[in-house]
Amino acid sequence: MTQVKSEEQSFKHISIAGIEGKRFDISIQNGRFASVTESVTQNDNPSPPGTDLWISPGVIDLHTHLAWTDFDHADQLKRDSHEVEVMQAQAFAATLRTGVTTARDAGGMLPSTARHLAQHYQHPLRVETSSEMLGAADARGVKHLEQRLNGIFDTGAGWIKIMATGGLGAPTEQVLDPVFSEEEFAFIVRHAHDHHKKVLVHTWGGVTIDWSIQAGVESVEHGMFLSEDQAGRLAQSRTAFVPTTSIYRIAADPKGVLALPTVISDRAARAAEAHSIAIGYAKRAGVLFGFGTDYATPSLHGYNLQELDTLIDYGLTRAEAWQSATTNAAEILGSANELGQIAEGYIADAIIFNDDPYQTKNADQLRESIVSVIIGAQKP
Ligand SMILES: [Zn+2]
Numbered sequence: 001m002t003q004v005k006s007e008e009q010s011f012k013h014i015s016i017a018g019i020e021g022k023r024f025d026i027s028i029q030n031g032r033f034a035s036v037t038e039s040v041t042q043n044d045n046p047s048p049p050g051t052d053l054w055i056s057p058g059v060i061d062l063h064t065h066l067a068w069t070d071f072d073h074a075d076q077l078k079r080d081s082h083e084v085e086v087m088q089a090q091a092f093a094a095t096l097r098t099g100v101t102t103a104r105d106a107g108g109m110l111p112s113t114a115r116h117l118a119q120h121y122q123h124p125l126r127v128e129t130s131s132e133m134l135g136a137a138d139a140r141g142v143k144h145l146e147q148r149l150n151g152i153f154d155t156g157a158g159w160i161k162i163m164a165t166g167g168l169g170a171p172t173e174q175v176l177d178p179v180f181s182e183e184e185f186a187f188i189v190r191h192a193h194d195h196h197k198k199v200l201v202h203t204w205g206g207v208t209i210d211w212s213i214q215a216g217v218e219s220v221e222h223g224m225f226l227s228e229d230q231a232g233r234l235a236q237s238r239t240a241f242v243p244t245t246s247i248y249r250i251a252a253d254p255k256g257v258l259a260l261p262t263v264i265s266d267r268a269a270r271a272a273e274a275h276s277i278a279i280g281y282a283k284r285a286g287v288l289f290g291f292g293t294d295y296a297t298p299s300l301h302g303y304n305l306q307e308l309d310t311l312i313d314y315g316l317t318r319a320e321a322w323q324s325a326t327t328n329a330a331e332i333l334g335s336a337n338e339l340g341q342i343a344e345g346y347i348a349d350a351i352i353f354n355d356d357p358y359q360t361k362n363a364d365q366l367r368e369s370i371v372s373v374i375i376g377a378q379k380p
Helices: 074-079 081-097 111-120 142-156 182-196 207-215 228-237 244-250 262-287 305-315 316-327 327-332 362-368
Strands: 001-007 007-017 024-029 034-039 054-057 060-063 099-106 126-128 158-165 198-205 219-225 240-242 348-353 368-376
Touching: 007 099, 024 368, 060 240, 060 316, 060 327, 060 348, 081 099, 081 111, 081 368, 099 362, 099 368, 142 182, 158 182, 158 316, 198 262, 207 219, 207 240, 219 262, 228 262, 244 262, 244 305, 305 316, 305 362, 316 348, 362 368
Parallel strands: 001 368, 007 054, 060 099, 099 126, 158 198, 198 219, 219 240
Antiparallel strands: 007 024, 024 034, 054 348, 348 368
16 A cells, blocks of 8 residues: 655546546646546557556545544553654554545644644644533533633634533433533534634534534534434534444444443444434435544544445445545535545545445455555645
8 A cells, every 4th residue: 555645646547436437537736636537438448457446535534533542531641642642643644544534633632733743754634623622521601611712722723522412431311411501502602603613513412413503513423313303404504414323333342342341332332223213314304414433542543434334334325425425524624625526626635446436345345445545735
Protein backbone atom coordinates (compact mmCIF):
# COMPACT_ATOMS: atom_id res chain seq x y z
CA MET A 1 0.00 0.00 0.00
CA THR A 2 1.42 3.32 -1.00
CA GLN A 3 0.16 6.56 0.30
CA VAL A 4 0.72 9.51 -1.91
CA LYS A 5 0.45 13.15 -1.13
CA SER A 6 -0.45 14.06 -4.61
CA GLU A 7 0.43 17.17 -6.53
CA GLU A 8 0.47 15.83 -10.10
CA GLN A 9 -0.96 12.47 -11.12
CA SER A 10 -3.10 11.05 -13.89
CA PHE A 11 -5.18 7.97 -14.59
CA LYS A 12 -6.31 6.64 -17.95
CA HIS A 13 -9.39 4.47 -18.44
CA ILE A 14 -10.23 4.20 -14.74
CA SER A 15 -13.69 3.42 -13.34
CA ILE A 16 -15.34 5.73 -10.84
CA ALA A 17 -16.93 3.75 -7.99
CA GLY A 18 -20.70 3.59 -8.42
CA ILE A 19 -20.74 4.60 -12.11
CA GLU A 20 -21.22 1.52 -14.26
CA GLY A 21 -20.29 1.02 -17.87
CA LYS A 22 -18.08 4.09 -18.21
CA ARG A 23 -14.36 4.75 -17.92
CA PHE A 24 -12.65 8.03 -17.22
CA ASP A 25 -9.40 9.85 -17.79
CA ILE A 26 -8.57 11.83 -14.68
CA SER A 27 -5.77 14.25 -14.00
CA ILE A 28 -4.74 15.80 -10.71
CA GLN A 29 -2.83 19.07 -10.55
CA ASN A 30 -1.86 21.04 -7.46
CA GLY A 31 -3.78 18.54 -5.34
CA ARG A 32 -7.10 19.09 -7.12
CA PHE A 33 -8.89 17.22 -9.89
CA ALA A 34 -7.97 19.25 -12.96
CA SER A 35 -9.98 17.17 -15.42
CA VAL A 36 -12.39 14.25 -15.27
CA THR A 37 -13.52 13.17 -18.74
CA GLU A 38 -15.12 10.04 -20.11
CA SER A 39 -12.55 7.86 -21.89
CA VAL A 40 -12.80 7.22 -25.58
CA THR A 41 -13.69 3.50 -25.84
CA GLN A 42 -10.84 1.20 -26.70
CA ASN A 43 -12.71 -1.91 -27.85
CA ASP A 44 -9.76 -3.19 -29.85
CA ASN A 45 -7.42 -2.74 -26.93
CA PRO A 46 -9.03 -4.06 -23.70
CA SER A 47 -6.96 -3.74 -20.56
CA PRO A 48 -5.27 -7.01 -19.52
CA PRO A 49 -7.15 -8.89 -16.77
CA GLY A 50 -6.27 -7.82 -13.26
CA THR A 51 -5.11 -4.35 -14.23
CA ASP A 52 -8.43 -2.50 -13.94
CA LEU A 53 -8.60 0.24 -11.34
CA TRP A 54 -11.45 2.04 -9.58
CA ILE A 55 -11.38 5.43 -7.88
CA SER A 56 -13.65 6.70 -5.10
CA PRO A 57 -13.60 9.92 -3.11
CA GLY A 58 -11.70 9.62 0.16
CA VAL A 59 -13.96 8.47 2.98
CA ILE A 60 -15.08 11.08 5.53
CA ASP A 61 -15.54 9.67 9.04
CA LEU A 62 -17.71 12.12 10.98
CA HIS A 63 -17.25 10.52 14.40
CA THR A 64 -13.83 9.37 15.55
CA HIS A 65 -11.86 9.76 18.76
CA LEU A 66 -8.28 9.96 17.55
CA ALA A 67 -6.85 11.16 20.84
CA TRP A 68 -8.13 8.23 22.86
CA THR A 69 -6.04 5.10 23.22
CA ASP A 70 -8.14 2.98 25.57
CA PHE A 71 -11.84 2.17 25.97
CA ASP A 72 -11.62 3.30 29.58
CA HIS A 73 -10.13 6.81 29.97
CA ALA A 74 -8.52 5.79 33.28
CA ASP A 75 -6.26 3.39 31.33
CA GLN A 76 -4.95 6.22 29.16
CA LEU A 77 -3.96 8.18 32.26
CA LYS A 78 -1.56 5.33 33.19
CA ARG A 79 0.41 5.82 29.97
CA ASP A 80 3.18 8.40 29.65
CA SER A 81 2.59 11.33 27.35
CA HIS A 82 5.08 10.24 24.67
CA GLU A 83 3.52 6.78 24.44
CA VAL A 84 0.08 8.40 24.05
CA GLU A 85 1.38 10.67 21.28
CA VAL A 86 2.92 7.74 19.38
CA MET A 87 -0.35 5.82 19.67
CA GLN A 88 -2.28 8.84 18.41
CA ALA A 89 0.07 9.07 15.43
CA GLN A 90 -0.54 5.37 14.76
CA ALA A 91 -4.28 6.05 14.84
CA PHE A 92 -3.80 8.77 12.20
CA ALA A 93 -1.75 6.38 10.03
CA ALA A 94 -4.22 3.49 10.34
CA THR A 95 -7.19 5.76 9.61
CA LEU A 96 -5.52 7.15 6.47
CA ARG A 97 -4.38 3.74 5.25
CA THR A 98 -7.97 2.49 5.17
CA GLY A 99 -9.02 5.36 2.92
CA VAL A 100 -10.38 7.81 5.48
CA THR A 101 -8.93 11.13 4.35
CA THR A 102 -11.05 13.43 6.54
CA ALA A 103 -12.14 12.85 10.12
CA ARG A 104 -14.32 14.86 12.45
CA ASP A 105 -13.01 14.13 15.91
CA ALA A 106 -15.99 13.89 18.25
CA GLY A 107 -14.15 14.78 21.42
CA GLY A 108 -10.72 14.58 22.98
CA MET A 109 -8.47 15.96 20.25
CA LEU A 110 -7.24 19.55 20.37
CA PRO A 111 -6.64 21.34 17.07
CA SER A 112 -3.00 21.93 18.07
CA THR A 113 -2.47 18.18 18.64
CA ALA A 114 -4.10 17.32 15.30
CA ARG A 115 -1.78 19.76 13.51
CA HIS A 116 1.28 18.43 15.32
CA LEU A 117 0.46 14.80 14.52
CA ALA A 118 -0.22 15.53 10.84
CA GLN A 119 2.99 17.53 10.41
CA HIS A 120 5.52 15.86 12.71
CA TYR A 121 4.56 12.28 11.81
CA GLN A 122 3.67 13.09 8.18
CA HIS A 123 0.15 11.64 8.34
CA PRO A 124 -1.79 14.36 6.51
CA LEU A 125 -5.28 13.35 7.68
CA ARG A 126 -7.72 16.27 7.55
CA VAL A 127 -9.17 16.60 11.03
CA GLU A 128 -11.99 18.80 12.27
CA THR A 129 -12.10 18.96 16.03
CA SER A 130 -14.47 19.56 18.92
CA SER A 131 -11.82 19.66 21.69
CA GLU A 132 -13.40 18.84 25.07
CA MET A 133 -16.95 17.49 25.27
CA LEU A 134 -19.64 19.13 27.39
CA GLY A 135 -21.15 16.51 29.70
CA ALA A 136 -22.74 15.79 33.07
CA ALA A 137 -20.03 17.65 35.04
CA ASP A 138 -20.95 20.81 33.10
CA ALA A 139 -24.67 20.78 33.94
CA ARG A 140 -24.07 23.61 36.40
CA GLY A 141 -25.97 26.46 34.84
CA VAL A 142 -25.57 28.90 32.02
CA LYS A 143 -22.75 30.98 33.62
CA HIS A 144 -20.53 27.92 33.96
CA LEU A 145 -21.38 26.80 30.43
CA GLU A 146 -20.49 30.18 29.00
CA GLN A 147 -17.01 29.92 30.55
CA ARG A 148 -16.55 26.36 29.34
CA LEU A 149 -17.63 27.28 25.82
CA ASN A 150 -15.33 30.28 25.70
CA GLY A 151 -12.45 27.98 26.75
CA ILE A 152 -13.29 25.59 23.89
CA PHE A 153 -13.55 28.47 21.39
CA ASP A 154 -10.03 29.51 22.47
CA THR A 155 -8.64 26.11 21.40
CA GLY A 156 -9.76 26.84 17.83
CA ALA A 157 -12.14 23.89 17.59
CA GLY A 158 -14.77 24.22 14.86
CA TRP A 159 -17.35 22.05 16.63
CA ILE A 160 -19.01 21.86 20.03
CA LYS A 161 -19.87 18.36 21.27
CA ILE A 162 -22.80 17.97 23.67
CA MET A 163 -23.19 14.72 25.59
CA ALA A 164 -26.97 15.06 25.90
CA THR A 165 -27.76 11.57 27.25
CA GLY A 166 -25.87 8.69 28.76
CA GLY A 167 -24.29 5.93 26.70
CA LEU A 168 -22.99 2.42 27.29
CA GLY A 169 -21.99 3.41 30.82
CA ALA A 170 -25.56 4.32 31.84
CA PRO A 171 -28.18 1.92 33.20
CA THR A 172 -30.77 1.04 30.56
CA GLU A 173 -33.69 2.74 32.32
CA GLN A 174 -31.77 6.04 32.62
CA VAL A 175 -29.94 6.19 29.31
CA LEU A 176 -32.41 8.59 27.65
CA ASP A 177 -32.56 11.02 30.61
CA PRO A 178 -31.33 14.47 29.56
CA VAL A 179 -27.95 15.46 31.03
CA PHE A 180 -28.67 19.20 30.72
CA SER A 181 -31.81 21.21 31.35
CA GLU A 182 -33.59 22.42 28.25
CA GLU A 183 -32.43 25.95 29.04
CA GLU A 184 -28.79 24.86 29.35
CA PHE A 185 -29.01 22.85 26.14
CA ALA A 186 -30.53 25.72 24.17
CA PHE A 187 -27.91 28.10 25.57
CA ILE A 188 -25.01 25.89 24.45
CA VAL A 189 -26.31 25.71 20.89
CA ARG A 190 -27.11 29.43 20.71
CA HIS A 191 -23.75 30.50 22.17
CA ALA A 192 -21.88 28.11 19.84
CA HIS A 193 -23.74 29.37 16.78
CA ASP A 194 -23.20 33.00 17.81
CA HIS A 195 -19.47 32.18 17.64
CA HIS A 196 -19.78 30.41 14.28
CA LYS A 197 -19.20 26.97 15.78
CA LYS A 198 -21.17 23.94 14.65
CA VAL A 199 -22.78 21.55 17.12
CA LEU A 200 -22.90 17.76 17.25
CA VAL A 201 -25.05 16.05 19.86
CA HIS A 202 -24.51 12.64 21.41
CA THR A 203 -28.02 11.36 22.15
CA TRP A 204 -29.41 7.85 22.29
CA GLY A 205 -32.92 9.24 21.86
CA GLY A 206 -35.81 10.80 23.76
CA VAL A 207 -36.47 14.48 24.31
CA THR A 208 -32.91 15.61 23.53
CA ILE A 209 -33.50 14.71 19.88
CA ASP A 210 -36.48 17.12 19.92
CA TRP A 211 -34.31 19.79 21.55
CA SER A 212 -31.60 19.22 18.94
CA ILE A 213 -34.04 19.76 16.08
CA GLN A 214 -35.59 22.84 17.74
CA ALA A 215 -32.22 24.42 18.49
CA GLY A 216 -30.95 23.75 14.96
CA VAL A 217 -27.86 21.66 15.73
CA GLU A 218 -25.83 20.41 12.77
CA SER A 219 -25.82 16.71 13.63
CA VAL A 220 -27.35 14.13 15.92
CA GLU A 221 -25.10 11.18 16.82
CA HIS A 222 -26.07 7.56 17.64
CA GLY A 223 -29.87 8.13 17.94
CA MET A 224 -30.77 4.44 18.14
CA PHE A 225 -34.03 5.17 19.98
CA LEU A 226 -35.12 7.73 17.37
CA SER A 227 -38.90 7.62 16.85
CA GLU A 228 -40.62 7.59 13.48
CA ASP A 229 -42.02 11.06 14.15
CA GLN A 230 -38.57 12.42 15.09
CA ALA A 231 -37.14 10.92 11.89
CA GLY A 232 -39.65 12.96 9.90
CA ARG A 233 -38.64 16.16 11.67
CA LEU A 234 -34.91 15.42 11.27
CA ALA A 235 -35.51 15.07 7.54
CA GLN A 236 -37.60 18.23 7.33
CA SER A 237 -35.02 20.32 9.19
CA ARG A 238 -32.13 18.68 7.25
CA THR A 239 -30.44 17.88 10.57
CA ALA A 240 -27.82 15.24 9.87
CA PHE A 241 -27.99 11.81 11.52
CA VAL A 242 -24.67 10.06 12.21
CA PRO A 243 -25.79 6.75 13.70
CA THR A 244 -22.35 5.10 14.29
CA THR A 245 -23.91 1.65 13.97
CA SER A 246 -20.95 -0.73 13.82
CA ILE A 247 -19.43 0.15 17.20
CA TYR A 248 -22.51 -1.16 19.05
CA ARG A 249 -22.40 -4.45 17.15
CA ILE A 250 -18.72 -4.77 18.02
CA ALA A 251 -19.35 -3.86 21.67
CA ALA A 252 -22.25 -6.33 21.82
CA ASP A 253 -19.91 -9.26 21.17
CA PRO A 254 -18.36 -10.22 24.52
CA LYS A 255 -15.64 -12.10 22.61
CA GLY A 256 -15.06 -9.23 20.12
CA VAL A 257 -12.05 -6.91 20.00
CA LEU A 258 -13.40 -4.76 22.84
CA ALA A 259 -14.17 -7.77 25.11
CA LEU A 260 -16.40 -5.72 27.41
CA PRO A 261 -18.05 -6.94 30.63
CA THR A 262 -21.44 -8.59 30.06
CA VAL A 263 -23.42 -5.74 31.60
CA ILE A 264 -21.99 -3.40 28.95
CA SER A 265 -22.18 -5.81 26.02
CA ASP A 266 -25.85 -6.49 26.88
CA ARG A 267 -26.59 -2.76 26.68
CA ALA A 268 -24.74 -2.60 23.36
CA ALA A 269 -26.79 -5.51 22.00
CA ARG A 270 -29.99 -3.68 22.90
CA ALA A 271 -28.66 -0.52 21.24
CA ALA A 272 -27.72 -2.43 18.09
CA GLU A 273 -31.17 -3.98 17.84
CA ALA A 274 -32.79 -0.55 18.20
CA HIS A 275 -30.41 0.91 15.58
CA SER A 276 -31.69 -1.34 12.83
CA ILE A 277 -35.21 0.03 13.44
CA ALA A 278 -34.06 3.68 13.69
CA ILE A 279 -32.17 3.37 10.40
CA GLY A 280 -35.39 2.18 8.75
CA TYR A 281 -37.36 5.18 10.06
CA ALA A 282 -34.64 7.59 8.98
CA LYS A 283 -34.25 6.06 5.54
CA ARG A 284 -38.00 6.16 4.83
CA ALA A 285 -38.22 9.77 6.02
CA GLY A 286 -35.30 10.85 3.80
CA VAL A 287 -32.94 11.88 6.61
CA LEU A 288 -29.44 13.08 5.68
CA PHE A 289 -27.21 10.20 6.81
CA GLY A 290 -23.57 10.77 7.77
CA PHE A 291 -20.93 8.07 8.13
CA GLY A 292 -19.27 7.87 11.53
CA THR A 293 -17.57 5.09 13.44
CA ASP A 294 -16.96 6.27 17.02
CA TYR A 295 -13.74 4.24 16.85
CA ALA A 296 -11.37 5.08 19.66
CA THR A 297 -8.85 2.27 20.24
CA PRO A 298 -5.91 0.70 18.36
CA SER A 299 -8.02 -2.42 17.68
CA LEU A 300 -10.57 -0.29 15.80
CA HIS A 301 -8.68 2.52 14.02
CA GLY A 302 -8.10 1.37 10.45
CA TYR A 303 -11.23 -0.79 10.33
CA ASN A 304 -13.52 2.20 9.69
CA LEU A 305 -14.97 0.70 6.49
CA GLN A 306 -16.87 -1.81 8.66
CA GLU A 307 -19.43 0.95 9.17
CA LEU A 308 -20.45 0.56 5.50
CA ASP A 309 -21.26 -3.13 6.11
CA THR A 310 -23.47 -2.38 9.13
CA LEU A 311 -25.32 0.47 7.42
CA ILE A 312 -26.05 -1.87 4.51
CA ASP A 313 -27.12 -4.69 6.86
CA TYR A 314 -29.57 -2.23 8.47
CA GLY A 315 -31.15 -1.33 5.15
CA LEU A 316 -29.19 1.33 3.28
CA THR A 317 -28.23 0.53 -0.30
CA ARG A 318 -24.54 0.37 -1.10
CA ALA A 319 -24.86 3.70 -2.93
CA GLU A 320 -26.57 5.30 0.10
CA ALA A 321 -23.89 3.98 2.45
CA TRP A 322 -21.13 5.41 0.23
CA GLN A 323 -22.99 8.73 -0.09
CA SER A 324 -23.12 8.98 3.70
CA ALA A 325 -19.30 8.74 3.70
CA THR A 326 -18.65 11.07 0.76
CA THR A 327 -21.12 13.65 -0.63
CA ASN A 328 -23.38 13.72 2.45
CA ALA A 329 -20.46 13.87 4.87
CA ALA A 330 -18.92 16.74 2.92
CA GLU A 331 -22.27 18.58 3.09
CA ILE A 332 -22.45 18.02 6.85
CA LEU A 333 -18.97 19.54 7.21
CA GLY A 334 -20.00 22.49 5.06
CA SER A 335 -17.45 21.44 2.40
CA ALA A 336 -19.83 20.15 -0.29
CA ASN A 337 -18.20 22.43 -2.86
CA GLU A 338 -14.71 20.95 -2.53
CA LEU A 339 -14.76 17.51 -0.83
CA GLY A 340 -16.54 14.20 -1.33
CA GLN A 341 -16.62 13.97 -5.13
CA ILE A 342 -14.41 12.99 -8.04
CA ALA A 343 -15.12 16.17 -9.96
CA GLU A 344 -13.19 18.98 -11.58
CA GLY A 345 -11.97 21.57 -9.12
CA TYR A 346 -12.52 19.34 -6.08
CA ILE A 347 -9.71 18.54 -3.64
CA ALA A 348 -8.11 15.30 -4.85
CA ASP A 349 -8.71 13.11 -1.78
CA ALA A 350 -9.28 9.65 -3.21
CA ILE A 351 -8.90 5.91 -2.86
CA ILE A 352 -7.64 3.71 -5.69
CA PHE A 353 -8.92 0.09 -5.68
CA ASN A 354 -8.00 -2.94 -7.80
CA ASP A 355 -11.52 -4.34 -7.44
CA ASP A 356 -14.95 -2.74 -7.82
CA PRO A 357 -15.73 -1.31 -4.34
CA TYR A 358 -19.47 -1.62 -5.09
CA GLN A 359 -19.07 -5.37 -5.63
CA THR A 360 -16.83 -6.39 -2.73
CA LYS A 361 -18.39 -8.72 -0.18
CA ASN A 362 -17.42 -6.85 2.97
CA ALA A 363 -15.10 -4.33 4.57
CA ASP A 364 -12.20 -6.79 4.84
CA GLN A 365 -12.25 -7.44 1.11
CA LEU A 366 -12.71 -3.75 0.43
CA ARG A 367 -9.71 -2.85 2.58
CA GLU A 368 -7.56 -5.48 0.88
CA SER A 369 -8.43 -4.07 -2.55
CA ILE A 370 -6.99 -0.63 -1.73
CA VAL A 371 -3.99 0.13 -3.95
CA SER A 372 -3.31 3.64 -2.68
CA VAL A 373 -4.80 6.58 -0.86
CA ILE A 374 -4.37 10.04 -2.31
CA ILE A 375 -4.38 13.20 -0.23
CA GLY A 376 -5.01 16.34 -2.21
CA ALA A 377 -4.43 20.00 -1.60
CA GLN A 378 -4.41 21.52 1.86
CA LYS A 379 -7.26 23.94 2.30
CA PRO A 380 -6.22 27.58 2.17
ZN1 LIG B 1 -18.19 9.21 20.39
